[in-house]
Amino acid sequence: MPENWGWGFKLGIHPINWVGEDVREHGADTPYDKILDDIQKLGLTGTEMGRKFPQDPAVLRKELETRGIRLVSQWKSVLFSEPAYRERELDAYRKHAEFLHGMGSTVISTAEIGGSLHFDPRRTPHEKEVLRLDEAGWRSLAEGLNAAGRIAREYGMKLAYHHHGGTVVERPDEIDRLMELTDPSLVYLLYDTGHAYYGGADPLAVLRQHYERIAYIHLKDVRRAVLDEARAEGADFIACIRKGVFTVPGDGCIDFAPILSELRSRGYDGWAMLEGEQDPALHPPYEYALRSLRYLSAL
Secondary structure (H helix, E strand, O other): OOOEOOOOOEEEEOHHHOOOOOOOOOOOOOOHHHHHHHHHHHOOOEEEOOOOOOOOHHHHHHHHHHOOOEEEEOOEEEOOOOHHHHHHHHHHHHHHHHHHHHOOOOEEEEEEOOOOOOOOOOOOOOOOOOOOOOHHHHHHHHHHHHHHHHHHHHOOOEEEEEOOOOOOOOOHHHHHHHHHHOOOOOEEEEEEHHHHHHOOOOHHHHHHHHHHHEEEEEEEEEOHHHHHHHHHOOOOHHHHHHHOOEEOOOOOOOOHHHHHHHHHHHOOOOEEEEEOOOOOOOOOHHHHHHHHHHHHHHO
C-alpha cells in the first residue's frame, strides 16, 4: 500500500502494536527488526519511535532507510502544570526536538503527565484518581506548551498535543480548554480517535470542532463491551489496556467511514498512524494491521 493511498493523507503504523509502551510486558521479547520488517511487509512507510528501536541515531537511520521507512514522531512527556519543573522540562524538550529534527520528523507528540495516576513521578502507588488541574495548573500548562511550541518551531516542527486517557487532558471539555488557552500558531493537536472515545467524546465531533489545529493523527479503535466492563469495575487506564479496551480500526465500535470522509473533504495531507495498543500475544500485530488496512481501504 503506497504512502499516499487514495484518501489524501499519509498512512503509517505505530510500533505500539508490537511492543507496549504503557504495559511493559506486552511484546517484551519482540526485537525491533521484527517490527520494522512487518511494517515494510505491510507496505507502510511511516512509524513512530518505539522503546525497542536503536537509540543511536546513525543505527536507527540506517535501519529505517534500508526499509524505506520514515520516523514521523516520538512521544514526549512534559510536566508543565507545575511551574517549578518548567525550565528543566524545556531543556529536555529541546534535546528531544534536536533528535527528531535530525531524523527528519515534522511533529512532536506531546502530553502533560502532571496529575496522571500512572505517569506523574510525584504520585504514589496507593492513589486511585487523576488529579485534575486547577486554574493555576491550566495557566502553567498553557504557558509551558507555548514555550515548547516555540522550540519546536525553531526546528521547523510542530508540537502536536496528544489528548490521552488517564491524563488531565482526556475529556472533551479538557481538549476544548487546552485549545482555547494555547497559541494556535504554537500548539497543535494530535487527534486520536481511540483516546477521544475513551475520554467520553464523539471522535467525529472532536475532529470537526478542532480540525484547524490538527497536525497529526492516531487511528485507534475501542472495544465498547470491554470498556463498559472495565468502567463498571473501576479499572484505571493501564488496567483498561491490559483488559483489551483498545484495538485497530475496524475491530471495535468506532465508525471510521465519516471520519475518513471528513479528513478527505477537508484536505488533510499529514500523517495518520494505525494503533492498536493491545496484547500482541493475543492479537498478532501483523495480521490485525493487515485486516485493518483492508477495512480502511474498503471504505
